[in-house]
Amino acid sequence: MKWMGACLVILGCTGLGRHLACQWTLRLRWLEQLRQMIYFLKGEILYGHAPLGAALEQVGGRCERAESARGCCGLPRFFRSVAKRIGMQEGEIFSDIWKEELAQLKDSPLKEEDLAGLKSLGDHLGYLDLSMQERNLLLYLEHLDGQIEYLRMHRKEKTKLYTSLGVMGGLFLTVAML
Amino acid sequence: MEEMEQVIRLFPQRLRNLLQKADTLRFPAEELRLRIGQPLLMRAWGKEWWLAGREQCWEAATGHAGQEVYRVSEEDIRDTLEFMSRYSLYAYHEELRQGFLTISGGHRIGVAGQVVVEGGRVKNILYASFLNVRIAREVLGCGDDVMPWIYEKGEICSTLIISPPRCGKTTLLRDLIRQVSNGWECKENRQRAKGITVGVVDERSELGACCHGYPQNDLGIRTDVLDACPKAEGMMMLIRSMAPQVVAVDEIGSIQDLEAIRYGKNCGCKLLATIHGQSLEDLQKKPVLREFIQEGTFQRFVILSSRGGAGKVEGIFDAGGRCLKT
Numbered sequence: 001m002k003w004m005g006a007c008l009v010i011l012g013c014t015g016l017g018r019h020l021a022c023q024w025t026l027r028l029r030w031l032e033q034l035r036q037m038i039y040f041l042k043g044e045i046l047y048g049h050a051p052l053g054a055a056l057e058q059v060g061g062r063c064e065r066a067e068s069a070r071g072c073c074g075l076p077r078f079f080r081s082v083a084k085r086i087g088m089q090e091g092e093i094f095s096d097i098w099k100e101e102l103a104q105l106k107d108s109p110l111k112e113e114d115l116a117g118l119k120s121l122g123d124h125l126g127y128l129d130l131s132m133q134e135r136n137l138l139l140y141l142e143h144l145d146g147q148i149e150y151l152r153m154h155r156k157e158k159t160k161l162y163t164s165l166g167v168m169g170g171l172f173l174t175v176a177m178l
Numbered sequence: 179m180e181e182m183e184q185v186i187r188l189f190p191q192r193l194r195n196l197l198q199k200a201d202t203l204r205f206p207a208e209e210l211r212l213r214i215g216q217p218l219l220m221r222a223w224g225k226e227w228w229l230a231g232r233e234q235c236w237e238a239a240t241g242h243a244g245q246e247v248y249r250v251s252e253e254d255i256r257d258t259l260e261f262m263s264r265y266s267l268y269a270y271h272e273e274l275r276q277g278f279l280t281i282s283g284g285h286r287i288g289v290a291g292q293v294v295v296e297g298g299r300v301k302n303i304l305y306a307s308f309l310n311v312r313i314a315r316e317v318l319g320c321g322d323d324v325m326p327w328i329y330e331k332g333e334i335c336s337t338l339i340i341s342p343p344r345c346g347k348t349t350l351l352r353d354l355i356r357q358v359s360n361g362w363e364c365k366e367n368r369q370r371a372k373g374i375t376v377g378v379v380d381e382r383s384e385l386g387a388c389c390h391g392y393p394q395n396d397l398g399i400r401t402d403v404l405d406a407c408p409k410a411e412g413m414m415m416l417i418r419s420m421a422p423q424v425v426a427v428d429e430i431g432s433i434q435d436l437e438a439i440r441y442g443k444n445c446g447c448k449l450l451a452t453i454h455g456q457s458l459e460d461l462q463k464k465p466v467l468r469e470f471i472q473e474g475t476f477q478r479f480v481i482l483s484s485r486g487g488a489g490k491v492e493g494i495f496d497a498g499g500r501c502l503k504t
Contacts, residue, residue: 051266054390086264091191093257094265126265129302133268 006178010170017166021159026109028151034075034118035144037063041079042137045130052094052126053086074108098122117143182207184283185313190257193218196248200235208344208488212250212258212309217243224487252307259306262287273382275300284314284387284395312344314384316395320346320489321353325362327494327502328478329371334358334424336449336475340461341482346489347452348428350482352385352395354450355426359398376401376450377422379412385428410434417445426450436470443475457481458495478502 044055060079229248288310341347361373386393388405
């Protein structure tokens with residue numbers, strides 16, 4: 001019984017470590033997808049002169065189809081739901097729609113700081129002319145690049161660290177409890 | 179009042195609530211005017227109305243606007259413009275430079291305020307302080323009285339509709355396009371004409387009210403539309419690519435437009451066009467237009483006015499200035 005309990009503690013802690021390591025990888029994947037979507041959005045706005053609703057729907061739809069096999073559809077769905085809200089013409093301010101729909105990403109691998117960056121993008125989208133849209137999107141892309149770079153650089157060490165910390169933590173707890 | 183419902187939905191929450199409470203749906207409004215610090219004015223039944231009283235209801239705008247009259251705030255204008263452009267003013271930049279934007283349903287929002295000039299050209303409107311929401315209406319059959327006069331021996335004549343603003347020239351042109359495209363029959367005098375291919379250059383999206391390039395207004399079964407395209411360039415494009423028998427354009431006036439019309443005429447196309455003016459004599463006072471009229475580019479001139487309501491046909495003239503119908 002004692003040994004069974006010890007095994008469970010070790011397995012549980014290892015699982016926790018693996019989960020944290022996976023979260024790191026997933027966050028990186030989400031941010032890479034977001035960067036790609038922002039590039040598409042930039043294209044729709046700058047070259048197609050598409051209004052925000054149409055541009056978000058187009059990008060969201062395209063990425064949802066592409067990502068459906070991988071099951072990574074949170075961001076495309078977010079874009080599409082913002083587009084849907086714009087189409088409903090309820091008379092709200094764009095930044096409010098963006099902020100409200102952003103709530104659906106709360107349980108995603110994105111961290112608070114990622115969501116704050118995304119929220120601030122929504123505060124300025126649609127403001128003034130095309131060159132302002134371009135600068136706004138480029139500024140956000142720069143910010144995303146920095147985050148992606150950091151996550152990529154530390155991915156190996158962090159995943160190793162989380163996994164081994166999980167195993168070690170499990171062993172330590174087992175020894176302490178025995 | 180389907181279009182009124184559509185128009186109310188184009189306003190941001192605050193103004194929308196106000197308009198809904200004031201029972202705006204029962205008014206066949208032609209336009210709504212918003213000016214910072216001034217009353218919100220609506221034109222309907224040939225009169226002006228403003229929102230007044232404790233209940234903020236529509237009242238005929240006469241005399242001095244008192245304390246209880248609703249006045250438009252800076253925020254109202256900003257939110258309206260932002261909302262009507264679907265939060266994408268950048269997408270309407272080229273239109274805004276010309277002082278208007280056309281929104282879904284073909285309604286036209288006139289914008290005035292402080293402009294930014296660069297290199298002697300208007301670059302943008304920086305502070306929009308005045309808005310004029312002109313409500314577009316499709317009046318099927320409004321061209322019935324004009325149709326018999328724009329055909330001669332079964333052939334359509336190039337026609338120019340001359341009218342001051344707000345007299346229904348776009349509405350009339352839209353119906354003529356529809357009828358020419360579908361084919362037309364007059365039971366009274368047994369006159370009939372087969373439907374022919376019409377190419378429409380809809381620079382301001384008012385004729386077709388296109389959404390993603392697809393017209394929401396009925397322009398007929400043989401009509402091709404080039405939406406949001408500059409008239410002069412669009413006419414050339416249509417003639418080269420779609421081989422229309424009739425080319426239709428709204429509000430011609432620039433030298434480039436006239437050159438493109440001349441090109442169309444030389445290619446054997448007939449023309450349906452509108453222009454701002456009071457009368458034929460009025461146009462002949464302008465040197466470029468006089469020359470153009472004398473060339474015989476148009477065989478029919480339809481003069482409109484708003485006497486007794488928009489769309490009143492004051493007269494139809496032939497190329498020689500002979501009155502065919504009053």
